[in-house]
Amino acid sequence: MGWDEVGSTVCPVAKSLSVIGDRWTLLIMRELSLGVRRFDDIQAQLGASSYLLSTRLKRLEKDGVIERRLYNEKPQRYEYHATAKGRALDPILLMLRAWGMTYCGHTDDEPAVTLTYKATGEVVDENWKIPETEWPFSLDVLESVMGEAFTKEREEKRRLFRKSKKNEVN
Protein backbone atom coordinates (compact mmCIF):
# COMPACT_ATOMS: atom_id res chain seq x y z
CA MET A 1 0.00 0.00 0.00
CA GLY A 2 1.48 3.31 -1.01
CA TRP A 3 0.35 6.32 0.99
CA ASP A 4 -2.19 7.25 -1.70
CA GLU A 5 -4.05 4.07 -0.98
CA VAL A 6 -4.41 4.77 2.72
CA GLY A 7 -7.52 6.85 2.10
CA SER A 8 -9.25 3.85 0.59
CA THR A 9 -9.22 1.84 3.80
CA VAL A 10 -12.36 1.52 5.91
CA CYS A 11 -10.42 2.67 9.00
CA PRO A 12 -11.26 6.29 9.92
CA VAL A 13 -7.92 6.78 11.70
CA ALA A 14 -6.08 5.99 8.48
CA LYS A 15 -8.49 8.14 6.49
CA SER A 16 -7.93 11.20 8.62
CA LEU A 17 -4.18 10.65 8.56
CA SER A 18 -4.34 10.58 4.76
CA VAL A 19 -5.63 14.16 4.99
CA ILE A 20 -3.78 15.59 7.98
CA GLY A 21 -0.99 13.04 8.50
CA ASP A 22 1.58 15.31 6.99
CA ARG A 23 3.45 17.06 9.76
CA TRP A 24 3.23 20.47 8.10
CA THR A 25 -0.52 20.28 7.88
CA LEU A 26 -1.25 20.59 11.57
CA LEU A 27 1.32 23.37 11.86
CA ILE A 28 -0.59 25.23 9.15
CA MET A 29 -3.76 24.70 11.18
CA ARG A 30 -1.94 26.00 14.25
CA GLU A 31 -1.00 29.17 12.37
CA LEU A 32 -4.60 29.69 11.23
CA SER A 33 -5.80 29.20 14.80
CA LEU A 34 -3.31 31.89 15.86
CA GLY A 35 -4.86 34.22 13.29
CA VAL A 36 -1.95 34.01 10.81
CA ARG A 37 -3.68 33.82 7.43
CA ARG A 38 -1.39 35.06 4.71
CA PHE A 39 0.97 32.95 2.66
CA ASP A 40 4.16 34.85 3.51
CA ASP A 41 3.34 35.06 7.20
CA ILE A 42 2.63 31.34 7.41
CA GLN A 43 5.77 30.59 5.44
CA ALA A 44 7.87 32.78 7.73
CA GLN A 45 6.72 30.77 10.75
CA LEU A 46 6.95 27.32 9.19
CA GLY A 47 10.13 27.91 7.25
CA ALA A 48 8.78 25.59 4.56
CA SER A 49 9.66 26.30 0.93
CA SER A 50 7.07 28.18 -1.13
CA TYR A 51 6.55 25.05 -3.18
CA LEU A 52 5.90 22.84 -0.16
CA LEU A 53 3.58 25.32 1.52
CA SER A 54 1.68 26.00 -1.67
CA THR A 55 1.22 22.26 -2.29
CA ARG A 56 -0.05 21.70 1.23
CA LEU A 57 -2.45 24.65 1.11
CA LYS A 58 -3.89 23.50 -2.23
CA ARG A 59 -4.32 19.98 -0.92
CA LEU A 60 -6.04 21.23 2.24
CA GLU A 61 -8.35 23.41 0.17
CA LYS A 62 -9.18 20.47 -2.09
CA ASP A 63 -9.88 18.35 0.99
CA GLY A 64 -12.22 21.03 2.34
CA VAL A 65 -10.14 21.71 5.44
CA ILE A 66 -9.36 25.34 4.60
CA GLU A 67 -10.74 27.95 2.23
CA ARG A 68 -9.24 30.97 0.48
CA ARG A 69 -10.80 34.40 0.82
CA LEU A 70 -9.87 37.30 -1.40
CA TYR A 71 -8.68 40.26 0.66
CA ASN A 72 -7.07 42.31 -2.12
CA GLU A 73 -8.32 42.74 -5.69
CA LYS A 74 -5.24 44.12 -7.43
CA PRO A 75 -3.04 42.23 -7.18
CA GLN A 76 -5.27 39.31 -6.17
CA ARG A 77 -4.35 38.22 -2.69
CA TYR A 78 -5.93 35.58 -0.55
CA GLU A 79 -6.18 34.78 3.12
CA TYR A 80 -6.62 31.25 4.40
CA HIS A 81 -9.38 30.29 6.81
CA ALA A 82 -10.25 26.99 8.45
CA THR A 83 -13.61 25.57 7.36
CA ALA A 84 -15.92 23.77 9.78
CA LYS A 85 -14.06 20.56 8.86
CA GLY A 86 -10.79 22.31 9.66
CA ARG A 87 -12.02 23.77 12.93
CA ALA A 88 -13.10 20.27 13.93
CA LEU A 89 -9.37 19.56 14.27
CA ASP A 90 -9.25 21.90 17.29
CA PRO A 91 -9.41 19.10 19.86
CA ILE A 92 -6.51 17.36 18.11
CA LEU A 93 -4.42 20.55 18.28
CA LEU A 94 -5.28 20.92 21.96
CA MET A 95 -4.24 17.34 22.68
CA LEU A 96 -1.03 17.62 20.69
CA ARG A 97 -0.27 20.64 22.85
CA ALA A 98 -0.99 18.74 26.07
CA TRP A 99 1.11 15.78 24.93
CA GLY A 100 3.97 18.04 23.91
CA MET A 101 3.82 19.87 27.25
CA THR A 102 3.88 16.61 29.17
CA TYR A 103 6.34 14.56 27.17
CA CYS A 104 8.44 16.76 24.92
CA GLY A 105 10.53 18.78 27.32
CA HIS A 106 8.20 21.44 28.70
CA THR A 107 10.93 22.97 30.80
CA ASP A 108 10.16 26.68 30.60
CA ASP A 109 8.15 28.30 33.33
CA GLU A 110 6.12 30.16 30.76
CA PRO A 111 4.03 28.28 28.18
CA ALA A 112 4.41 29.20 24.49
CA VAL A 113 0.77 30.27 24.57
CA THR A 114 -1.18 30.66 27.79
CA LEU A 115 -4.69 29.39 27.25
CA THR A 116 -7.52 30.12 29.63
CA TYR A 117 -11.05 28.79 29.55
CA LYS A 118 -13.18 31.88 28.97
CA ALA A 119 -16.18 30.56 30.90
CA THR A 120 -14.30 30.16 34.18
CA GLY A 121 -10.90 31.78 33.75
CA GLU A 122 -9.23 28.41 34.47
CA VAL A 123 -5.76 27.98 32.99
CA VAL A 124 -5.75 25.29 30.32
CA ASP A 125 -2.64 23.27 31.07
CA GLU A 126 -1.69 19.75 30.00
CA ASN A 127 -4.11 18.28 32.56
CA TRP A 128 -7.14 20.30 31.57
CA LYS A 129 -10.17 18.21 30.72
CA ILE A 130 -12.55 19.31 28.00
CA PRO A 131 -15.84 19.91 29.90
CA GLU A 132 -18.58 17.61 28.64
CA THR A 133 -20.66 20.70 27.84
CA GLU A 134 -17.98 21.88 25.42
CA TRP A 135 -18.15 19.08 22.83
CA PRO A 136 -17.71 19.41 19.92
CA PHE A 137 -14.70 21.31 21.22
CA SER A 138 -13.60 24.56 19.64
CA LEU A 139 -10.56 26.64 20.50
CA ASP A 140 -12.92 29.62 20.43
CA VAL A 141 -13.91 28.87 24.02
CA LEU A 142 -10.33 29.55 25.09
CA GLU A 143 -8.50 32.83 25.32
CA SER A 144 -4.91 32.73 24.18
CA VAL A 145 -2.05 35.00 25.15
CA MET A 146 1.29 34.38 23.52
CA GLY A 147 4.23 34.16 25.89
CA GLU A 148 7.39 36.23 25.64
CA ALA A 149 9.70 33.46 24.45
CA PHE A 150 7.33 32.28 21.71
CA THR A 151 6.67 35.88 20.65
CA LYS A 152 10.42 36.45 20.33
CA GLU A 153 10.92 33.18 18.47
CA ARG A 154 8.21 34.17 16.01
CA GLU A 155 9.50 37.72 15.54
CA GLU A 156 12.94 36.35 14.86
CA LYS A 157 11.50 34.02 12.22
CA ARG A 158 9.67 36.88 10.58
CA ARG A 159 12.87 38.94 10.58
CA LEU A 160 14.98 36.18 9.04
CA PHE A 161 12.30 35.42 6.47
CA ARG A 162 12.10 39.05 5.35
CA LYS A 163 15.85 39.25 5.16
CA SER A 164 16.05 36.11 3.02
CA LYS A 165 13.31 37.43 0.69
CA LYS A 166 15.15 40.71 0.32
CA ASN A 167 18.34 38.87 -0.59
CA GLU A 168 16.45 36.89 -3.22
CA VAL A 169 15.34 40.11 -4.86
CA ASN A 170 18.80 41.71 -4.84
Added chain:
Amino acid sequence: MGWDEVGSTVCPVAKSLSVIGDRWTLLIMRELSLGVRRFDDIQAQLGASSYLLSTRLKRLEKDGVIERRLYNEKPQRYEYHATAKGRALDPILLMLRAWGMTYCGHTDDEPAVTLTYKATGEVVDENWKIPETEWPFSLDVLESVMGEAFTKEREEKRRLFRKSKKNEVN
Protein backbone atom coordinates in the same frame (compact mmCIF):
# COMPACT_ATOMS: atom_id res chain seq x y z
CA MET B 1 13.79 25.95 9.47
CA GLY B 2 14.18 22.39 8.26
CA TRP B 3 12.00 19.80 9.95
CA ASP B 4 14.83 18.83 12.29
CA GLU B 5 14.68 22.25 13.86
CA VAL B 6 10.99 22.07 14.66
CA GLY B 7 11.72 20.23 17.90
CA SER B 8 13.73 23.22 19.11
CA THR B 9 10.75 25.58 19.13
CA VAL B 10 9.04 26.47 22.40
CA CYS B 11 5.67 25.49 20.93
CA PRO B 12 4.45 22.13 22.29
CA VAL B 13 2.26 21.48 19.23
CA ALA B 14 5.32 21.67 16.99
CA LYS B 15 7.33 19.59 19.44
CA SER B 16 4.82 16.77 19.45
CA LEU B 17 4.54 16.88 15.67
CA SER B 18 8.30 16.52 15.47
CA VAL B 19 7.83 13.15 17.21
CA ILE B 20 4.52 11.90 15.84
CA GLY B 21 3.96 14.18 12.84
CA ASP B 22 4.93 11.48 10.41
CA ARG B 23 1.79 9.91 9.04
CA TRP B 24 3.08 6.38 9.51
CA THR B 25 3.72 6.91 13.17
CA LEU B 26 0.12 7.11 14.32
CA LEU B 27 -0.75 4.14 12.12
CA ILE B 28 1.94 2.19 13.97
CA MET B 29 0.35 3.30 17.24
CA ARG B 30 -3.03 2.19 15.91
CA GLU B 31 -1.62 -1.26 15.16
CA LEU B 32 -0.16 -1.54 18.67
CA SER B 33 -3.49 -0.49 20.16
CA LEU B 34 -5.11 -3.28 18.12
CA GLY B 35 -2.65 -5.73 19.68
CA VAL B 36 -0.52 -6.12 16.53
CA ARG B 37 3.03 -6.15 17.89
CA ARG B 38 5.36 -7.96 15.49
CA PHE B 39 7.33 -6.38 12.71
CA ASP B 40 5.94 -8.49 9.87
CA ASP B 41 2.36 -8.16 11.06
CA ILE B 42 2.63 -4.39 11.35
CA GLN B 43 4.30 -4.23 7.95
CA ALA B 44 1.56 -6.34 6.36
CA GLN B 45 -1.07 -3.87 7.55
CA LEU B 46 0.81 -0.67 6.76
CA GLY B 47 2.33 -1.82 3.50
CA ALA B 48 5.39 0.27 4.31
CA SER B 49 8.78 -0.95 3.17
CA SER B 50 10.92 -2.79 5.74
CA TYR B 51 13.34 0.09 5.67
CA LEU B 52 10.68 2.72 6.34
CA LEU B 53 9.00 0.73 9.10
CA SER B 54 12.29 -0.13 10.75
CA THR B 55 13.36 3.54 10.69
CA ARG B 56 10.09 4.66 12.23
CA LEU B 57 10.16 1.99 14.94
CA LYS B 58 13.74 2.86 15.88
CA ARG B 59 12.88 6.53 16.03
CA LEU B 60 9.81 5.89 18.18
CA GLU B 61 11.87 3.73 20.51
CA LYS B 62 14.52 6.44 20.77
CA ASP B 63 11.79 8.99 21.52
CA GLY B 64 10.43 6.75 24.28
CA VAL B 65 7.06 6.24 22.62
CA ILE B 66 7.41 2.48 22.19
CA GLU B 67 9.62 -0.25 23.63
CA ARG B 68 10.85 -3.59 22.35
CA ARG B 69 10.30 -6.74 24.33
CA LEU B 70 12.07 -9.99 23.55
CA TYR B 71 9.60 -12.81 22.92
CA ASN B 72 11.92 -15.33 21.32
CA GLU B 73 15.54 -16.07 22.28
CA LYS B 74 16.78 -17.96 19.23
CA PRO B 75 16.48 -16.30 16.85
CA GLN B 76 16.06 -13.08 18.78
CA ARG B 77 12.62 -11.68 18.06
CA TYR B 78 10.99 -8.62 19.51
CA GLU B 79 7.49 -7.35 20.03
CA TYR B 80 6.66 -3.67 20.18
CA HIS B 81 4.68 -2.13 23.01
CA ALA B 82 3.53 1.41 23.65
CA THR B 83 5.14 3.04 26.69
CA ALA B 84 3.19 5.37 29.00
CA LYS B 85 4.23 8.21 26.69
CA GLY B 86 2.90 6.24 23.73
CA ARG B 87 -0.35 5.32 25.46
CA ALA B 88 -0.84 9.01 26.19
CA LEU B 89 -1.52 9.35 22.46
CA ASP B 90 -4.77 7.37 22.92
CA PRO B 91 -6.99 10.49 22.99
CA ILE B 92 -5.39 11.67 19.75
CA LEU B 93 -6.14 8.32 18.08
CA LEU B 94 -9.73 8.49 19.32
CA MET B 95 -10.17 12.01 17.95
CA LEU B 96 -8.59 11.14 14.62
CA ARG B 97 -11.13 8.34 14.44
CA ALA B 98 -14.03 10.68 15.23
CA TRP B 99 -12.81 13.23 12.69
CA GLY B 100 -12.36 10.57 10.04
CA MET B 101 -15.84 9.18 10.73
CA THR B 102 -17.39 12.63 10.47
CA TYR B 103 -15.48 14.15 7.58
CA CYS B 104 -13.74 11.48 5.55
CA GLY B 105 -16.56 9.54 3.99
CA HIS B 106 -17.94 7.33 6.72
CA THR B 107 -20.49 5.78 4.42
CA ASP B 108 -20.62 2.19 5.62
CA ASP B 109 -23.24 1.19 8.08
CA GLU B 110 -20.70 -0.75 10.05
CA PRO B 111 -17.71 1.01 11.64
CA ALA B 112 -14.23 -0.39 11.02
CA VAL B 113 -14.00 -1.07 14.75
CA THR B 114 -17.00 -0.85 17.03
CA LEU B 115 -15.94 0.71 20.30
CA THR B 116 -18.05 0.58 23.41
CA TYR B 117 -17.42 2.29 26.71
CA LYS B 118 -16.94 -0.59 29.15
CA ALA B 119 -18.38 1.26 32.13
CA THR B 120 -21.80 1.83 30.56
CA GLY B 121 -21.94 -0.18 27.34
CA GLU B 122 -22.47 3.04 25.36
CA VAL B 123 -21.34 2.92 21.75
CA VAL B 124 -18.41 5.26 21.15
CA ASP B 125 -19.28 7.00 17.91
CA GLU B 126 -17.95 10.25 16.43
CA ASN B 127 -20.04 12.27 18.90
CA TRP B 128 -18.92 10.48 22.03
CA LYS B 129 -17.52 12.78 24.69
CA ILE B 130 -14.71 11.61 26.89
CA PRO B 131 -16.27 11.61 30.39
CA GLU B 132 -14.48 14.02 32.71
CA THR B 133 -13.80 11.11 35.07
CA GLU B 134 -11.83 9.33 32.33
CA TRP B 135 -8.96 11.81 31.91
CA PRO B 136 -6.16 11.09 31.23
CA PHE B 137 -7.98 9.04 28.62
CA SER B 138 -6.90 5.52 27.78
CA LEU B 139 -8.31 3.23 25.10
CA ASP B 140 -8.32 0.53 27.80
CA VAL B 141 -11.67 1.83 29.04
CA LEU B 142 -13.18 0.89 25.68
CA GLU B 143 -13.98 -2.51 24.28
CA SER B 144 -13.26 -2.94 20.62
CA VAL B 145 -14.78 -5.38 18.15
CA MET B 146 -13.47 -5.30 14.63
CA GLY B 147 -16.12 -5.12 11.92
CA GLU B 148 -16.44 -7.54 9.03
CA ALA B 149 -15.22 -5.17 6.31
CA PHE B 150 -12.14 -4.10 8.22
CA THR B 151 -11.41 -7.71 9.21
CA LYS B 152 -11.56 -8.71 5.55
CA GLU B 153 -9.43 -5.77 4.47
CA ARG B 154 -6.81 -6.76 7.03
CA GLU B 155 -6.87 -10.45 6.13
CA GLU B 156 -6.42 -9.55 2.49
CA LYS B 157 -3.42 -7.39 3.38
CA ARG B 158 -1.89 -10.23 5.37
CA ARG B 159 -2.46 -12.61 2.47
CA LEU B 160 -0.90 -10.28 -0.11
CA PHE B 161 2.01 -9.56 2.20
CA ARG B 162 2.76 -13.27 2.72
CA LYS B 163 2.51 -13.88 -0.98
CA SER B 164 4.94 -11.05 -1.76
CA LYS B 165 7.39 -12.30 0.88
CA LYS B 166 7.24 -15.81 -0.58
CA ASN B 167 7.97 -14.41 -4.03
CA GLU B 168 10.97 -12.55 -2.63
CA VAL B 169 12.39 -15.80 -1.27
CA ASN B 170 11.85 -17.74 -4.52
